[in-house]
Amino acid sequence: MTVNLPVVLVLGIVAWLVFKFFRIRWWAGLALIFFGFFLAHTFVAPAITSGTRTGVQIVNTRH
Numbered sequence: 001m002t003v004n005l006p007v008v009l010v011l012g013i014v015a016w017l018v019f020k021f022f023r024i025r026w027w028a029g030l031a032l033i034f035f036g037f038f039l040a041h042t043f044v045a046p047a048i049t050s051g052t053r054t055g056v057q058i059v060n061t062r063h
Helices: 007-022 026-039 045-060
Strands: none
Touching: none
């Protein structure tokens, strides 16, 4: 059985769990969101995209 989940959904669930169980303050979460937003517009963005795609391919590979 194959289940397709967008990476954004998985990261959203992980973020919700972190806020709920580790009790991160709202301003720290907001700072991390802004950091991610601005990081996406730097020279590092292609490396992040490539690494994410490689990681998803590794997870999706059947052994």
